[in-house]
Amino acid sequence: MDMMEKLEILTASAKYDVACTSSGSDRKNQAGGLGNAVSMGICHSFAADGRCISLLKVLMTNGCIYDCAYCVNRKSNQTRRAALSPEELADLTMQFYRRNYIEGLFLSSGIMRSPDYTTEQMIAALERLRNTYHFRGYIHVKAIPGADDVLLSRLGLLADRMSVNIELPSRESLGRLAPDKSKNSILKPMSLIKEKINENRSDLVKYNHAPRFAPAGQSTQMIIGATPDTDYRILTLTEGLYRKYGLKRVFFSAYTPVVEHSLLPALDTKPPLLREHRLYQADWLLRFYGFQAGELLDEAAPNFNPLLDPKCSWAVNHREQFPVEINRAAYEQLLRVPGIGVRSAQRIVKARRAGALDFAALKKLGVVLKRAQFFITCKGKMLEGLKVSEHTLLRSLMSGQELAALEPPQYEQLTLFNDSDLAALPAAGIAAHKRGDWP
Ligand code: SF4
Numbered sequence: 001m002d003m004m005e006k007l008e009i010l011t012a013s014a015k016y017d018v019a020c021t022s023s024g025s026d027r028k029n030q031a032g033g034l035g036n037a038v039s040m041g042i043c044h045s046f047a048a049d050g051r052c053i054s055l056l057k058v059l060m061t062n063g064c065i066y067d068c069a070y071c072v073n074r075k076s077n078q079t080r081r082a083a084l085s086p087e088e089l090a091d092l093t094m095q096f097y098r099r100n101y102i103e104g105l106f107l108s109s110g111i112m113r114s115p116d117y118t119t120e121q122m123i124a125a126l127e128r129l130r131n132t133y134h135f136r137g138y139i140h141v142k143a144i145p146g147a148d149d150v151l152l153s154r155l156g157l158l159a160d161r162m163s164v165n166i167e168l169p170s171r172e173s174l175g176r177l178a179p180d181k182s183k184n185s186i187l188k189p190m191s192l193i194k195e196k197i198n199e200n201r202s203d204l205v206k207y208n209h210a211p212r213f214a215p216a217g218q219s220t221q222m223i224i225g226a227t228p229d230t231d232y233r234i235l236t237l238t239e240g241l242y243r244k245y246g247l248k249r250v251f252f253s254a255y256t257p258v259v260e261h262s263l264l265p266a267l268d269t270k271p272p273l274l275r276e277h278r279l280y281q282a283d284w285l286l287r288f289y290g291f292q293a294g295e296l297l298d299e300a301a302p303n304f305n306p307l308l309d310p311k312c313s314w315a316v317n318h319r320e321q322f323p324v325e326i327n328r329a330a331y332e333q334l335l336r337v338p339g340i341g342v343r344s345a346q347r348i349v350k351a352r353r354a355g356a357l358d359f360a361a362l363k364k365l366g367v368v369l370k371r372a373q374f375f376i377t378c379k380g381k382m383l384e385g386l387k388v389s390e391h392t393l394l395r396s397l398m399s400g401q402e403l404a405a406l407e408p409p410q411y412e413q414l415t416l417f418n419d420s421d422l423a424a425l426p427a428a429g430i431a432a433h434k435r436g437d438w439p
Contacts, residue, residue, distance in 0.1 A: 104138030339371030
């Protein structure tokens with residue numbers, strides 16, 4: 001098998017891993033044009049310093065001794081297999097790098113023979129890159145669950161970022177769909193990586209030239225929609241992973257059916273992209289807005305409303321906490337107002353030191369008044385002439401597409417901060433979502 005064929009197989013097999021931000025595109029050159037984009041292998045990610053970088057995203061092999069039901073590379077799936085030797089992988093990366101196609105490598109692998117053997121192969125490839133070619137570019141490597149601690153520690157000294165995929169949100173789902181893996185085999189390496197990163201931080205304080213262990217931290221990926229796990233379950237787990245293992249990111253991947261299996265959604269099921277999007281929005285609220293999973297969802301309402309983003313949904317369900325007075329509210333309270341983001345909350349806190357703010361000043365500070373107007377007062381007053389009806393509120397909080405999916409609005413007057421009933425909204429949203437009325 002020639003290298004191009006191997007590359008085609010191994011980059012295509014890697015595309016379901018979303019612990020990076022984008023995948024390659026396929027565009028042929030035309031007369032008068034310059035260059036081809038080939039649909040293999042180039043993805044984008046963010047380095048520790050926030051730069052967007054292009055990576056060669058590839059597996060060492062798509063052969064695997066495990067049989068995870070959701071995976072295209074599982075041993076029982078009839079598919080073309082290929083493998084790269086450590087030398088081939090390192091040489092290939094250098095060729096891409098020298099041609100300026102990439103700035104780094106995203107390396108994962110199916111499990112050959114055993115987790116230890118696979119990790120040894122990955123170490124050999126990265127050692128060749130780092131020590132023979134003196135490659136200083138970014139490397140993100142997947143740790144193989146079940147590999148020996150010593151091997152994982154060596155791997156972390158060669159990579160910038162490590163990740164261990166949690167894959168499924170519950171022990172039960174893992175037991176059903178990935179019988180060769182256990183929760184412990186996934187969490188143990190996560191814990192080791194966290195310890196090593198912490199140890200390394202103190203070493204670097206004492207010894208400036210101490211080798212760095214995964215300086216861009218660790219991340220994980222979770223598949224959404226392959227199992228009946230609720231958004232509440234997924235978000236609670238996400239929160240726990242950030243807190244306990246100090247993860248930089250939890251990536252969500254809408255399940256795309258690629259193999260037929262009695263325990264999985266049918267092959268013609270559309271990937272739940274809107275659900276994935278809502279989870280990313282909620283993840284943002286956990287990381288930057290001081291929300292906790294239990295505030296956004298609970299056992300009684302365990303899934304996000306497809307019509308409203310999680311922050312708006314929280315606000316309409318907690319109207320007793322509004323309106324907030326812009327000139328007095330704490331920074332944390334400002335962050336919870338729909339239409340006020342981190343940057344505009346910071347600007348408000350700074351600007352109000354110089355004098356009381358009004359609605360015109362808020363607009364200049366970047367506040368999205370279309371959303372925020374229902375939840376704030378300025379100098380004790382709501383926006384003059386503001387009409388608060390269920391319809392105007394929904395129009396303001398939803399995007400046009402989401403709104404179009406609603407039933408014709410009922411023009412009923414409501415009192416926003418008293419007993420108006422928006423409780424029907426989640427149900428209406430879910431019903432419309434089931435009908436497939438929005439993306
Ligand atoms: S271990 Fe990884 S590559 Fe192997 S079947 Fe499971 S998910 Fe796929």
